[in-house]
Amino acid sequence: MKHTINIPKLYCPFPSRISPLVEKVDQHTFRWLHKFNLLQSDEMYEKFRRYKFAWMTARTYPYADYEFLCIANNLYTWLFVLDDQLDNIKPETDSVRERPFLQKIIADFMNILRYDKVITPAEGGDILAALSDFWSHILKMSSTSWQSQFMLSFKATFEAAVWEAVNAKRKQHPDVTQYMNLRTFFSGANLGTDMIEVASKVCLPVYILQNEQFQKLVDLGRRVVCWANDLFSLSKELEHGDQHNLVVVLMNQHNMSLEEAIAEAAKIHNKEVRQFIELKYKLPSFGSWKVDDDVRRYIDALEIMVRGFFDWSVYDTDRYHFTYAEDRKKKSLVRAA
DSSP: OOOOOEEOOOOOOSOOOBOTTHHHHHHHHHHHHHHTTOSOSHHHHHHHHHHTHHHHHHHHSTTSOHHHHHHHHHHHHHHHHHHHHHHTOOGGGGGGGSHHHHHHHHHHHHHHHHHTOOOOHHHHOHHHHHHHHHHHHHGGGSOHHHHHHHHHHHHHHHHHHHHHHHHHHHTOOOOHHHHHHHHHHHTTHHHHHHHHHHHHTOOOOHHHHTOHHHHHHHHHHHHHHHHHHHHHTHHHHHHHTOOOSHHHHHHHHHTOOHHHHHHHHHHHHHHHHHHHHHHHTTOOOOSOHHHHHHHHHHHHHHHHHHHHHHHIIIIIOSSOOOEESSOOOOOOOOBOO
């Protein structure tokens, strides 16, 4: 069933940027997709081209170098390929949503990351080989402490994805609290914020990463990306009967109409953006000019990431279909210097 989704204006007062390398990154990604045969038809390649994932990556890390942008876009494209495969399950392939099957896949993924395994398509298949390729490149660009953190985030992402898939298999509706707690993980938003350190060439000490206020700020950044995405992707999820969307969860739990739930999701988004801004100005000094500067650079990059996902959804991609409060006419791109 087709739904007309009208999204109210969302509060997102962060700077809009895009890397001038976006076209080159896009060309690289399609060579990479072909190299690992990740899409099964010319029609799928054309569909992914219209999704413009390179624009998403170039907006979220506008100051990163070409090598990082290519590697990051490989990861995000790989994740979207998996997401689309799970979204388009047929009755004869529904077993892929069974917990044992998914846990075996996660174990295969984690073995690549833990043991730096190099997998070829002939040895492990295209999906594992593509992940192995991503990991072999990001290892050269990151610290061992960052790699350890990324492994934890990666495992959390796919464990949350198992929860989502099992719910879908059993046709279970998540409650609002459960959904909001897990959304930043099965969306991969935690991976996106982890990648900021490598993109910005910032290495935050463990005591910063474990600071309660800093963690809350990063979590709010992830959450507002997810709530905006739930609004922008709503028509796609309604079409697939997907219950894992904030709007749908609000409708189910609070007996709201579609319009009421959209308005409530937008209200939650806007409230948490304001909480993010308020908390940003309450962060303490961490006792070192260098550390404070790195924290500031990270938070600046986090704000750009939040805005980058927003701009990609509204102005670039053909993945989502909705009417936004503002005209969807293309605005002038503010390119990173």
